[in-house]
Each structure stands twice: as C-alpha cells, then as structure tokens.
Amino acid sequence: MSRDGRIAFTLASGAVLAAAVFSVWAVAGSAYNSGASVTEMNHGLGTWLVVAAPLAVATLAWVLLHVACRRNLRGPRAAAQAMAWLLVAFSVVSAASIGLLIGPLAIALVVAASFTPVER
Numbered sequence: 001m002s003r004d005g006r007i008a009f010t011l012a013s014g015a016v017l018a019a020a021v022f023s024v025w026a027v028a029g030s031a032y033n034s035g036a037s038v039t040e041m042n043h044g045l046g047t048w049l050v051v052a053a054p055l056a057v058a059t060l061a062w063v064l065l066h067v068a069c070r071r072n073l074r075g076p077r078a079a080a081q082a083m084a085w086l087l088v089a090f091s092v093v094s095a096a097s098i099g100l101l102i103g104p105l106a107i108a109l110v111v112a113a114s115f116t117p118v119e120r
Helices: 003-028 045-071 074-093 099-115
Strands: none
Touching: 003 045, 003 099, 045 074, 045 099, 074 099
C-alpha cells in the first residue's frame, strides 16, 4: 500500500469510527440537562434517520474507497467523494445542532477520497 493509500485508509476508517461513536452517543449518551439522549427527547423516525445517516454514509463511502483502491477505479472514488461532500453539506445545514459533531468526520472523508490512489 502506498503512502497516500495509508493516509486515505486511516482517515476513512477514523471517519467511520467517529460516526459510530456519534450514533452510540445520540442513542445512549446524555445530550440534555435532564440526562436524556437525543433519541429519547426527539421521538419519531426522522430522528433515527438523522442519527443513522452519518454512520451509513461513512460506511458506504469507506466501502467505495476500498473498492476504488483495490480495483484501481475512479468511479467508486467519485461516488465516495460525492457522498462525502453531501455529508459536509448536511453538517453545514445542521450546524446549529449536530452538524458540529459531524463536520470533522465529513471533512476526513473528503480528504480520504482525495488521497485514494487510482489511475483509471
């Protein structure tokens, strides 16, 4: 694995780990003064989708970057870049609530995608 490949792998894996930590915190962690979690205070399917989306997007981007690196293809890397930028947009739109927690992992995915070594 090249130096760029190691950087991309480390950043993408770190983003998936950060998304998993965020999801666990949102489900079980204390987010409010009352000690309630995000999902306890905000009922409904929309809350669960917002909590699960960063982990799902980061994991799918990781898989696409792995395929791009392993098979030396630009298509999966471009798809992962698009997903990473959508996650950046989501973090900007939701900056008043959870966006500040999601922003770093989204940026890590963007950088990982740019470092993923592909030739064709």
